[in-house]
Amino acid sequence: MSRKDIYxxxxxxxxxxxxLRLGADAYxxxxxxxxxxxxxxxxxxxxxxxxxxxxxKKKFVKSRLGEATAERGGRAKRYFELTSLGxxxxxxxxSNLETMWRDISW
Amino acid sequence: MSRKDIYxxxxxxxxxxxxLRLGADAYxxxxxxxxxxxxxxxxxxxxxxxxxxxxxKKKFVKSRLGEATAERGGRAKRYFELTSLGxxxxxxxxSNLETMWRDISW
DNA sequence: GGCATTTATTCTATATTGTAGAGTATATAA
DNA sequence: TTATATACTCTACAATATAGAATAAATGCC
Numbered sequence: 001m002s003r004k005d006i007y008x009x010x011x012x013x014x015x016x017x018x019x020l021r022l023g024a025d026a027y028x029x030x031x032x033x034x035x036x037x038x039x040x041x042x043x044x045x046x047x048x049x050x051x052x053x054x055x056x057k058k059k060f061v062k063s064r065l066g067e068a069t070a071e072r073g074g075r076a077k078r079y080f081e082l083t084s085l086g087x088x089x090x091x092x093x094x095s096n097l098e099t100m101w102r103d104i105s106w
Numbered sequence: 107m108s109r110k111d112i113y114x115x116x117x118x119x120x121x122x123x124x125x126l127r128l129g130a131d132a133y134x135x136x137x138x139x140x141x142x143x144x145x146x147x148x149x150x151x152x153x154x155x156x157x158x159x160x161x162x163k164k165k166f167v168k169s170r171l172g173e174a175t176a177e178r179g180g181r182a183k184r185y186f187e188l189t190s191l192g193x194x195x196x197x198x199x200x201s202n203l204e205t206m207w208r209d210i211s212w
Numbered sequence: 213g214g215c216a217t218t219t220a221t222t223c224t225a226t227a228t229t230g231t232a233g234a235g236t237a238t239a240t241a242a
Numbered sequence: 243t244t245a246t247a248t249a250c251t252c253t254a255c256a257a258t259a260t261a262g263a264a265t266a267a268a269t270g271c272c
Contacts, residue, residue, distance in 0.1 A: 007147075009229085009258050010116045010199070017206040029220055039202040041113075047260045049221065054258075068268060073219030075267040087212065093116075094207070096145040100123040101200070106193065115229050115258085135249055153231045155250065160229075174239060179248030181238040 008093045012060075014039075015051050016090050019061060019080050027066070027077040028052065052080060060086035114199045118166075120145075121157050122196050125167060125186050133172070133183035134158065158186060166192035 008016065018031040032048050035041055055061045066077045082090070114122065124137040138154050141147055161167045172183045188196070 007116060007230095010113060010119065011259060013116070013203065014206055017210060020210050020212065021206075027220080035206075038205050041202070043259095044261045045221080046223085046262060049223095051259075053222095070269080071219080072217070072269040073267080074269075075218095075220055077220070096147070097119070097203070099144050100120055100127075100141075104123060104126050106126065113259095117230060133249080149230095150232045151250080152233060152252085155252095157230075159251095176240080177248080178240040178246075179238080180240075181247095181249055183249065 006089070006092070008060075008089050011043075011047070011051055012055060013090070013093055014041075015048065015055065016060065016082060016086055019082055020090075024079075026080045028080075029077075031080075055086065056080075058085075059083055060089055112195070112198070114166075114195050117149075117153070117157055118161060119196070119199055120147075121154065121161065122166065122188060122192055125188055126196075130185075132186045134186075135183075137186075161192065162186075164191075165189055166195055 014035060015031065018034050019026040022030055022034060028045070028049055032043060032045065035043055035048075052061065052063070056063060061080045061082055063078050063080045066079050068074055068076045120141060121137065124140050125132040128136055128140060134151070134155055138149060138151065141149055141154075158167065158169070162169060167186045167188055169184050169186045172185050174180055174182045
């Protein structure tokens with residue numbers, strides 16, 4: 001495992017938080033609107049799924065396919081959740097940033 | 107200006123904070139040890155300067171060449187400081203992360 | 213049934229950011 | 243005039259971020 005596996009990229013950080021926030025409702029399209037609603041960042045679908053793939057490859061998240069629902073366009077969703085590795089990456093990233101921000105004044 | 111110019115990468119974020127922290131003493135080699143001391147991240151010289159170059163190209167920092175000092179190896183240092191664009195990128199990045207972290211419990 | 217519409221994910225290609233380490237420059241020390 | 247220390251530049255490559263077309267699978271409606 002290379003050093004890079006220790007740190008979260010900026011967008012990876014955001015995506016993991018979106019998953020935590022959505023809990024049992026954490027699937028791609030929903031994350032996208034959540035991120036857009038919260039920080040007005042208009043992320044493309046491709047950008048989001050590519051990031052989710054990478055996070056899964058690194059074992060920071062795991063996913064499972066849900067069931068189709070009785071709605072127009074209600075095809076099966078792919079749900080994501082954090083692994084313990086993902087959670088520790090998140091706390092480490094936050095902690096590092098907090099340390100860097102400590103006592104910064106301007 | 108593309109959308110990317112609005113956001114800071116994870117390492118860019120850290121480097122800008124190192125510059126703010128060091129103030130009048132913000133030059134490459136020093137940033138490196140500061141980052142290593144604070145968050146135990148062993149960043150290579152190449153990685154750091156490449157990032158500084160990019161930040162300057164994006165007008166997030168500006169640099170000036172200092173004078174040589176009377177010490178062994180005391181060649182002139184290149185000092186960096188944040189521009190107002192860099193400061194606003196930093197506050198925006200922090201603010202977005204804070205919003206994403208809000209009410210996260212686990 | 214069959215086509216339009218809606219929600220959702222996958223695929224493909226490219227730009228930007230992160231990373232390492234050798235190489236170069238320029239000081240003082242010996 | 244060579245050794246050693248600090249500091250920066252250059253080059254190459256890996257990982258992350260980004261966009262949007264393509265595809266899939268559901269319901270609505272004629």
